[in-house]
Amino acid sequence: MSMSTSITRSTCPYCGVGCGVLIESQGQQITGVRGDPDHPANFGKLCTKGTTLHLTAAPEIARQTRLLQPMQRLARGAAPTPVGWDAALDLAAERFARTITEHGPDAVGFYISGQLLTEDYYVFNKLAKGLIGTNNVDTNSRLCMSSAVAGYKLTLGADAPPACYDDVNHADCLFIVGSNAAFAHPVLFRRIEEAKKNHPGMRVIVADPRRTDTADLADLYLPLQPGSDVMLFHGLLHIMLWEGWVDPAYIAAHTTGFDALRALVRECTPEHVAQVCGLNKEDLFTAAKWFATSPATLSLYCQGLNQSSSGTAKNATLINLHLATGQIGKPGAGPFSLTGQPNAMGGREVGGLANLLSAHRDLANPEHRAEVAALWGVPDVPSKPGKTAVEMFQAAADGEIKALWIACTNPAQSMPDQATVRQALKRAEFVVVQEAYATATTCDWADLLLPATTWGEKEGTVTNSERRISRVRAAVPAPGEARHDWRIAVDFAQRLEATLGANGVGAIGVRPEFRTTTPEATKNLERNSALTPMAEQPEKTLFPYQTPEQIWLEHRESTRGRDLDITGLSYEKLENEGPQQWPLREGEATGQTRLYENGHFPTPDGKARFAALPWQPLAEPRESRYPFSLTTGRLRDQWHGMTRTGTLGRLFGHVPEPVVQLHPQDIQRRGLKDGDLVHVTSKRGSILVPLQASSDIGLSQAFIAMHWGPEYLSGRSGAGEPLAGVNALTTSAYCPTSKQPELKHAAVKILKA
Ligand code: SF4
Structure with a gap:
């Protein structure tokens, strides 16, 4: 008798398009995957990576690639040997507690991932900042979207992509820069191709040093020199000013700082820009005209702008063009960063970076720190910025960070300057790798390997490039002894809480007198009905979660009144009505399709800010020995x-x-x-x-x-x-x-x- 096929609605774990998938499974095996026709990111389409997801979950592949039980390596270079979960977690807690006791909270670091779910991310962030008292928690999103974050905040006042995928269908001009969307975001690129077919008047400009498959769609291709993007954007603004193509009414009503920018771009003449960028003046003129005078211009950009020693300037000076021409806050217009990873956005939302706090709060802001401390029931979160990805591995290589916890990412392959990363992993006294795949290079350096679940096995949420939150659902149980990432973090955190408390260590979250004792903190936590009121908990802990939904509810509460407020959203609403965009405030039926339509920005004076940032050359220009x-x-x-x-x-x-x-x-x-x-x-x-x-x-x-x-x-x-x-x-x-x-x-x- 053939086994019946179950269908589970979930999300593709690869890129930031965030396509919905329908997972087919029989018993404990994933047997197929299809695009979800009801998901607004993809309407049933999938790319080659998405359509082969089920094959990567085949038992014969899992047997060869998955980490299925905790393993301990007794000496570096030795083969790891199996160890039970309790012993593994006890060891991790003991080693981290000892390091914190002897060297302080900043002697440990957590390097996590934009492929973790929002709930996983939330626990790690609270563990580092709320329990241990270090901001040394950073993620591979630092390699992916941190320049986009900085660019949005500098100009628009918040890390909030203002546009949405449907804007592709309303745009008259697409400016694709530093993005090979045809390869990196294939399903979105199919939407761009269809939009161009349906709207033959649409003009597509692609700026990229390489003539990629994306550039093949361009009406105007700008093969700019690597690293010259800021000069290109300044040059386009120079031409727009000269030709009278800027929007003075929009600039006057909704922005500040234009005079300084105008003075800066005065020197960026077409001749000079053409020479620095390796382009011709006629193409610069055409690009400026199409961008400024089209009824709606949408910019799509990715790692070509972000992965740069001028990443913030590249993002901000592109946004300058939208503000100067009023190409923002209307259908088909605006700057739109395409997130590389499936949940780089969710990680930012919970503040899972070394310089951020929950719900887009800033570490440098004392009020924001106090709000997060109250939510978590701790006296404070540390103000000293944590080590970012490169700094964290450099600090480990220097002996400053002594214990590293790496989850769901492979820095021994993906970080730049691998010589330093190898030195860091060698010098660190204790390295934990929490990972689904035993084949990840970083596993070779782990003292302790903790098996994690992955796509098709875990539950939670992710947020895609257009601020849309989707559910990730389990179709099959965890293989072997693998546990969910949030569960591993909670199990470790509770042990660390107990160990540090027993040691009398002054890590900020663990002293009993500081546990959820402020009235505001207690009220905030109790507002989440799915959580047990703190007063009734037999043993108080900062990590009382039994399900990912409980974690998500605490995260939801942290967003109340913030730009990404999701107090009107619930797992139930996601179940019944499908993926939703943020913000979606309490009492609202749906989220917001696009931001800043009223011309009001989340800055102190409500106005967007022009960024007068000069072009800087590459960090490592070509030279005679390295040509x-x-x-x-x-x-x-x-x-x-x-x-x-x-x-x-x-x-x-x-x-x-x-x-x-x-x-x-x-x-x-x-x-x-x-x-x-x-x-x-x-x-x-x-x-x-x-x-x-x-x-x-x-x-x-x-x-x-x-x-x-x-x-x-x-x-x-x-x-x-x-x-x-x-x-x-x-x-x-x-x-x-x-x-x-x-x-x-x-x-x-x-x-x-
Ligand atoms: Fe997955 Fe991205 Fe392909 Fe969609 S476009 S199926 S999210 S890899």
């Missing part, structure tokens, strides 16, 4: 470090192996030929890779896809360590405001092997 600009980017069918997509042969059909692409003229000039094995070398490391001619690349530029890890590339990092993939080459130089590293550019030399 090529290396840029990295996504392939269509692979995801991140390939722990999941790399298990399927069919996803190698599009690009079967790593290559470095160079312009044919560069290949000829250097006496090389297509297919040669070459050493690609930066100041930090070297890799060996076949050469591929491509006229999509500009002269003196090179491209390697970001996904290839040590199993696909051979070479060395600067410290002589085994290779870590393409990030052996990249630089950890970062934007001074967002602290996002410049993964998009490194100077390299390329020599025949």
Whole structure:
């Protein structure tokens, strides 16, 4: 008798488009996946990654790739051996407590992930900031969206993307910059292609150093030099001012700071900008005209702007153009950052970064710290900013951070400057890796491996690029002994709470007299009906959660009165009415489709702020010894470090192996030929890779896809360590405001092997 098929509604775990999926399962096995026709992000469509999700969950693949029980490594380099959950968590609590007792709370760090669910993220953030008393909690979203966050806050006053996917259907001009949406956000790109077909008058401008598949759709392609984006945006504004294409009424009514910006861009003449950006003046003029004079212009942008030592300036100066022309707050118009990861947005919402607090509150603001402390029932959250991703691994390499907890991310492959990351993982006294896949490179460095559930097995919520919250649901039970990420964090936190309390350590959340004793904190927590009132709890804890919904309800309460207020939302509403956009306040029936339609911004005076930020050159410009600009980017069918997509042969059909692409003229000039094995070398490391001619690349530029890890590339990092993939080459130089590293550019030399 054949087993009946169950259908579970959930969300794709890959990119920030956040497509809805229907998971088919039989018994304990996922057997199929389809696009959810009712999900407003994709209306049933999926890309190649989404349609093959069920294959990555096949038992034969799971047996080879999944971490299925806790493992302890008794000595570095030794094979890990199984250990029970209680012993593993006791050990973790004891080692973290000892480090905190001996060296203080800032001697530990948590490096988490934009692929965690909002509920997972919330617990880790509270654990670090509320219990331990350190802001050393950062995430791989620092490598992804932190420049977009900083750009929005600097200009519009809040980290809130104002547009939505439907704006693609209302736009008359699309300005796609620093984004290969065709590969990175394929289902959204299909929507763009359809919109252009239905609206032949729509003009598409694509600015990117590489002629990507996205650029093939462009009516105007701007092959700008790497790192010259700010100069391009200033140059476009210069032309708009000269031609009278700005909107003085909008500028006067809704913005401040335009005079300083106007003075700054005066020098950015078309001649100068054309020379710095490597573009021609006519194209600059056309781009400025289309952007400013189209009835509605929508900008779509991604890592080309974010992963930069000028990331904040790139984001903010693009937003300048929208404010100067009034191209914001109306259908089809506005700046729209495309989030790389599935839940980079949710992580930001709970404040899961070293410089943020819950519900878009700022660590630097004493009132915000007091509000979060009251919510959590602790006397304070520490004011000292935590270490951001690059700083955290540097601090571990320097011996300052002694215990690291890494969850759902693979820094031993994905962080820039792998020589330093390897040094950090080696020097740290205790490394916990909480992970679904035993094949993640970082597992090799763990003292303790904790098996986590993954897509198809876990419950919670995620937020996509357009502020839309969707449910993630389990179709099958956890395999082996794997536990949910939030559960692992709670189990550890409760043990740490007890251990630190018993040690009498002054970590801020653990002293009994500080446990949810403020009236406001108690009231806030009790407002969540699904939570047991604190007074009735047999044993008080900061982590009283039994379900992800209980965590989410506490998060919901933290958003009350904030720009992302979701007090009108519930798991039940998501169940009955499907995914919803924020804000969705108590008493409101639906969320807000687009923001700032009334011209009012979440700044002290209600006005948006122009950012008069000058163009800065690349952190590591080309020079005679390193004459090529290396840029990295996504392939269509692979995801991140390939722990999941790399298990399927069919996803190698599009690009079967790593290559470095160079312009044919560069290949000829250097006496090389297509297919040669070459050493690609930066100041930090070297890799060996076949050469591929491509006229999509500009002269003196090179491209390697970001996904290839040590199993696909051979070479060395600067410290002589085994290779870590393409990030052996990249630089950890970062934007001074967002602290996002410049993964998009490194100077390299390329020599025949
Ligand atoms: Fe998944 Fe993104 Fe593809 Fe949608 S576009 S199916 S979210 S990878």
